[in-house]
Amino acid sequence: MSYAYRLPVVILLLVVGLGLFAKTLYGRFRVLKAGRPETRWDLVENRVRGLLEVGFGQAKMFKEPASGLLHALTFWGFVVLGARTTQLFVQGFVPDWPLPVIEAIYAPIKDVTAAVVLVSILGFFYRRLVVKPKRIAYSGEALLILGFIGGLMVTEFLFEGLHFGGMMASGKPDEIAHATAHVANAPIGSALAAFFATSGLSPTLMQALGEVNYWIHLVIVLTFMNLLPLSKHFHVITSLPNVFLSKLEPKGALSFVPDIEKSLEEEKPLGLSKTEDLSWKQILDLYTCTECGRCEVNCPAWTTGKPLNPKMIILDIRDHVYADQARILAGGKVPTAALAISGEVTAEEAEGAMPALIAAVNPDAIWSCTTCRSCSEQCPVMIEHVDKIIDIRRHLVMTRNEFPKEVGTTLKNIESKSNPWGMASGKRFDWAKDQNIPTLAETENPEYLFYVGCAGSFDDRAKEITLATAKILKAAGIRFAVMGKKEKCCGDPARRMGNEYLFQTMAQDNIDTWKEAGVTKIVSNCPHCYNTIKNEYKQLGANFEMVHHSELIPQLIADGRLNLSAGEAQRVVFHDSCYMGRHNDVYEQPRDALKAIKGIELVEIERSEKLGMCCGAGGARMFMEEKIGSRVNNVRVEQLLEAKPEVIASSCPFCMTMLSDGVGAADKKDSIKTKDIAELIADRLILPAPAEDAAP
Template sequence: MLLVAIIGLLMTAAAVALAGRRARFLYRLATSGQPAPERVTYARENVGTELKAQLVEVFAQKKLLKWTPSGAAHFVVFWAFVILASVYLEAYGSLIQGAITGTPDFHIPLIGTWPVLGFLQDLIAVACLAGLVSFAVIRLKNSPKKLGRKSRFAGSHLGGAWLILFMIFNVIWTLFLFRGAAINTGNFPYRSGAFASEAVAKILPTSEVLEAVGLLLHIGVMLVFLVIVVNSKHLHIFTAPLNVMFSRRPDGLGAAPEMRSNGKALDFEEADPDTDVFGRGKLEDTTWKGFLDFYTCTECGRCQSQCPAWNTDKPLSPKMLILDQRDHAFAIAPYLLATEEEREKLPEDVLALAGKPLVGEDGVIHPDVLWSCTNCGACVEQCPVDIEHIDHIIDMRRYQVMIESNFPSEAGVMLKNLENKGNPWGMSEMKRAEWIEELASREVDPIEVQVIDEKAPDDLEYLFWVGCAGALEDRAKKTTKAVAELLHIAGVKFGVLGPMEACTGDPARRLGMEFLFNMLAQQNIETLNEAGVKKIVATCPHCFNTLANEYPQLGGMFEVVHHTQLLAKLVEEGRLTPITPIEEKITYHDPCFLGRHNKVYAQPRDIMAKVPGVQTQEMHRCKDRGFCCGAGGARMWMEERIGKRINTERVDEALTTDPDTVSTACPFCLVMLGDAINEKKNSGQAKESLEVVDVAQLLITSVKGQPVKA
């Protein structure tokens, strides 16, 4: 047994040395990037939130269990790793005790002879084998050779995945060999409970040599597995808990990341182009959290399968966005980790790769990939290990826009309009008051909307943030009028800024023009603070998200609600009462910046549920799996030249429910879905009566008792 112990410990030392060397390399590579002290600060100041995230996302596997049966298979394999750690404790105990006493009958103190532990160990091992079979079937069924682009594994390193399944299988069969042999020699700590090990023991001969071989095989397989893991995509076994810990989104995607340089928020007035980092122009501009994203990607393709760009034949795959950067990082690691003197001696191929642009026609990331993103957040929502794909995209866009001035030309018109007129359409600021005049001048039920010139009155309950679309776009103006009228009926004291309101800056920030976003945001924050505004209601989810989640980055602290949240509350309180039935089948489209970004799913549906006669029919992709309309990420102001139009894809899905009306809660979605529906009408693929309306329009129709179509 002494020889067995020596062999086992030598194997362990060698494997730990190799794994440790790799871990040191990965740490050095990650820390060669930009610092991100705000991640550590957030984790330290929100210990309760982080602990909950570990319990829910890591141990309970919440995100993975959304995907069954693959989620269930991963759940049992994960818990097999956790529970079977006790078997490895027993294995090493037997190794050492056998060397000391000659009898390898070690058991874990206190609990090591409990039948329930032996049963649990065998049960999870058998379940793990079933999980491996499930994984194999899923991979064969969804093989890229079979499904091509539609496979979520398209682009993944498939050979490594099969190797890992094989190694896990080796862990399980060597476990039963070791335990079965130990039962026959009388060195097994459990007298009952270990049902599978007992079954294996019946077919094995009684042999101390077989027990020693089984012990060394079981330990050796684990050590080889360890070395493979730290050199493969299965590194996520160790990095996933860290990635979850340092994620900045405890509930919803929320804000885009602050623009930071050298670990600090970038001050544009004092920024130095020679020393400060403007977004991400080269790989070393990535923060260590970005590198952690690279290390943690499991290549599962859930993000890819949910991406609206990928699903409409565009080149953006969120998975490949991460993998391409990761592979490039490993390829140029010698350059990133070398001193200036050492870099001169590096091979030409490494230097050539290091000089490759991060974004470009011949770069790591093609520009079409970068500009296809709608910022919908489906990738981040579905990622089981909290990779923040949108942060990577926004940072790369910032460099392209502010340093390279390289972005779709039509978006430049939008930026000029924002800078000169305070709205993306370039309309006069006085146009923002036209809907107010229309409400006041109508013959039936005229309404006077209070315009706040300087200081808000003391009895003001909410400032109604109308937004650019709500004030200037004809379809969105209907929502604005409906909300204003509903607030009036409910007796809510509200006012608007009118011409003093400017774009929140969301399109500029999502495009990557952070400087313009800062300018608009600071202007609006100053206006709101001077008016004494505390509570805001917004109809546009993009405005809602920016005001609620991004303005606090610049000191703008306001209580912000979406109009569906406020209207649902008013209906619940009885201050608004839907009375007229609307006998229609309605399907609701979840706006990305309301749903995934801010977790507002229930209130729009609650409103529709209170309207008599409405029959709601959910689309196949809804709520956290809702499909984008195509307007986010400043795509509203860019041409969609590649593949199928995203709004057309979404309307095609809506039409499968045979709706009378498509409802939503976002002016961007109104425009995008409305345009696609009109195209379908023109081609005879949709009935002429089909229309897209805001939830508020349905509510005002029922509340006022207006006649509606049957």
Template sequence: MGVTQIVATILAVLVTVVAIALFARSVGSMVKIIKLGQPDPTRSKPFAQRLANMLKETLGHTRMLKWTTVGIAHWFVFIGFGTLALTLAEAFGEVVQPKFELPLIGGWAPYGLFIEFIATALLISIVTLIVIRQVHRRRPQSRFRGSAMGQAYYVEFTITAIGVCIFLIRGFKHAAGHFDYPVWATPISHGIGNLLPAKGALTVVTIVALIKIVVSWVFFIVISQKLTMGVAWHRFAAFFNIFFKREADGRTALGALKPVMSDGKALDFEEADPDKDLFGVSKIEEFSWKGLLDFSTCTECGRCQSQCPAWNTGKPLSPKLLITSLRDHAYAKAPYLLAGSPDDHSKIDALGLAASLKEAGRPLVGTEEEGGIIDPDVLWSCTTCGACVEQCPVDIEHVDHIVDMRRYQVMIESSFPSEAGVMLKNLESKGNPWGANPNSREDWTKGLDFEVPRVDGETEFEYLFWVGCAGALEDKAKKTTRAVATLLHEAGVSYAILGNGEGCTGDPARRIGNEFLFQMLAQQNVETLNEAGVKKIVATCPHCFNTIGNEYPEFGGRFEVVHHTELLSHLVSTGKLKPVVPIEGGLTYHDPCYLGRHNKVYSPPREVLGAALGAGELTEMPRNTERSFCCGAGGARMYMEETIGKRINIERVEEALTTGAQTIAVGCPFCFTMLGDGVTGKKASGDAAETVEVVDVATVLLRSIRTS
């Protein structure tokens, strides 16, 4: 062994030992910090199902591949990061003896071809990702804005350097005449080797192998010193974060909200103790351990940010920056918490906890002047549309965390937008958000040329038609209610309504954070529905549809719930409703967030519209289905003023108008109101033709089946 090999071996061993020691210590620190969170016993079972889903999402890259080019490139980087560990083992041997090959597989053509292909794909992929980052970072609403770009560049450099080293090692081995793989298996390595000098080639192999080892292990040393370096740590944390996701079957954390948790259990308000139990989240350690794992796993890719309606209309909310702010706060506060939250200043000084104590004193939600981690405008900008959760490749549960913070602000601090207070009072006193007379819920039935059946204890029915507050009380939504009732009547569907016995499902109360009021409304409705013997429910409002179907089981209300577009699609496909008059003038469809992303109902409304169009085609907006853009009304935003940035509904209406369609179809009363108001505003300014209108899918179908 020559001097070069001896020195290189010593350096390789030293950097390896230091890196492994520091990395192991950092993993231990990260685990301790994550364990500071509240218990959540719902995250580990069933083990086999969770493991299978984690392997499917990681190895199959099922969520990343929604972004085809980025997904494919990232998959090769991901695979390369793991499989090219074999070349790291080779490098250790090459430091000692540059002619070294791995036992058994060294010199074997299939192995040579495999490494050649993966290394090539790795380099092409990382260059692709570098180019994409550089292109996107220059855009006004870049998904990379706010990300730690320097950290990303370092990771990209490391991956590129490893790939280059692999080919240089192989090339110099070939130049020295000690490369045993055939040309067909390693054409690039042979090509590079043909360009390199033979003199001193083996010495260079040792040097490049050392560089490869140093670059690889320095990466671990660097990230060990920066636990908040999500762009690097997600490579390890993502496996666990996906395994412990809320839904074991692989669904995203949408639909039902996570219940209020205290000490690992769903909070029972009848037995809750305000002095001991948690009513939402007011401190970082009051998030569950899974929440802290979420924050630690964020890779800062910005897919959530690119899809967020608030961010895209100039509001301060970025789901990515919210998560990274919580992460940075958690890790800055952690030393103080891990020390037992001492109040003895001499002990604090002795332990060097002054900075951590200062961080601990910051309010979780507060203005910049108050030193808050999350600004109130950030918290209240969220529409809970779920775009962030749907797009996150590592299954971070943004909406649950946002609502948990809202819960504390509403139930304990009574701190929320003033106009939302009117809505909450109306829900308490009148059972609807607008404070309308609860005895007027049946007024929409007036003027129909048929009798709408009521639940009276004697009438038999297959479906309960859940009209909802908007459908019963809001003028625009009443048109949809009448259209659905007419279609059900003409199709011979057996149905009935609760009429004045119906109350708000509580969706706006829960989404704004008033869990106590939501549970009160939910329990009343479940009792009413169970007493009426209801088995099946059809709802026109996706928010009612979601709440009854996904959240009422928590309170003993287990019903088969369908959206009206699902039932109408079935009636059309079975011939009970037959469209005969094609809709003209062009038609586009807006996916409601709580019907689409939250409940994956995309096809039925399109099937109904397709039947109504006859030979025509539905014109899709650029953002549709799972990437549909929100109308701006969800998360109780329907009842709050939108004073920051561009109005979300205007952004969506402008997108709809670019299709040239004269009819904008919706499947939600909230969307009906928001898009309708947007179109009205555009008409007033001369930016939309007078013939453009917003109508529900049911109204489109009703027009199509009528000949006069």
């Protein structure tokens, strides 16, 4: 059979298929280019490591072993079969073209890989049509794509079997030798060729059917390629770049807004309200979402009935961006303004209208986020959700002045009283009454500034944690000092509520004061203060050495600076705070501190460490009403109660409030204690006997 006809057909297919693909991709790329600049090309070594681990190694997929394995096998199969696809297109120009050098080794690998991919696709069909996991919405598009991939494997086998089987059955020695040599190293190809050669079909029919399968294969490849940028399967193209370009700076640091004062003075819109406000990397995130739903499974807001679903945040913004593409490609005006110009709405309506991007998202969802980072932790393609949510809060707060009432009150309190509760600054040091706590003004060159924070200064329960921490610092002989009445909020709630200006003002004030006082090392028992000072003050040029009490205490124990007595036997479960755990990877240290206490039996629940559920107070939710769905803290306490603990331990004053309330709601106040690790340690400290007075 002559294959000369292939040449014009394959050229036509390539020109049309690749041309359309390039056009679609160029449109997506132009939108990406319209995004804000962002630097993601630094620390190449770390990026390559992440790419190998999370991208090629599929590390995050294996959090769910069964579906992870299916996906990983399909992904690795695609990588291996890339060479085969290229080979088949080249065979349109040169029939039966072998891969140079590697053909003999590649043929068996390709055969086995295609078989493995086919089995994986059958597994995916089974999951989607029979198992139907809750997090995966039914999607005809997904089934079509699975059908395409399965079709590629089937046509690959049929083409090889029929094409070479036909030659083998031709009775012509040169064709038989040619076919035998070609499939010699391909176990499935040779078995199928032998099968068809003895099937009784005519050689011409077999070769014609082989050609049909060849062309179906090429058409599927090009159709599949063209569907990618138009569907959720765009991730096939974008996920490796997205993983390579993922966030490497501290996970707990929100993005910095430069020149904020000037922007406010000039009344420039701030935050995220339209496509061009997204950074190019944020747009790449949107393109990369696989719609797998892993991010929603552990979201404390979504799982307690709030309107926030992190997957839908990404998809709603993505759909808005896709719908907005024509405007961007046309050189882009803001849609509402354009409508006003065309007379469709009045200028006033255009001015006051909710920007389309935010209207697509639902502001209630935006205010439900606790910034716990569980979504990003689970996302297999490293999508960052929190930055987009906070960017929308920034727009609502700083540009539109639209926010829940409690947000306004809290921000006003921080602004006027330097604390979110609006307590008088003069009362900030009341916790230390009669405790002989050294202040910065009275202490020369203290080793640590003990930054107490607003909760530790004003909240009655948190004050007990502050005193326990001070007792430990004293017992370990650490020269520390506090700011006393001069202390101010670190700025975390203001930043997470979207008031970046207020955050920067508070942070700069603190930085100036501490630098002037010669502070270099800071200890805090609040994860929110810790994260903000450690990871976010750097954006303002400060670099204090920051330690959380859950890190310092086990170190002091290991150094022999704290002596502990054995206390009563207690069964303790530890609740990880999101800002020490997922935001700062501090998981082991608080557990080490608890394990150092004789008599304590530390027990774990399934939802701990990276899987730990937020208490509900993060993202400044501590200061907002929770009116929708079940209360996050109650759900979290129910999970902790599964361990049948006598004590629920934590290392955060906000968590303490939420967990104590949750224990109360579960009617367990009499049987279960809520304790900070500092309190558990302080209760068992063996203190040196006070020096005897010389005079009686």
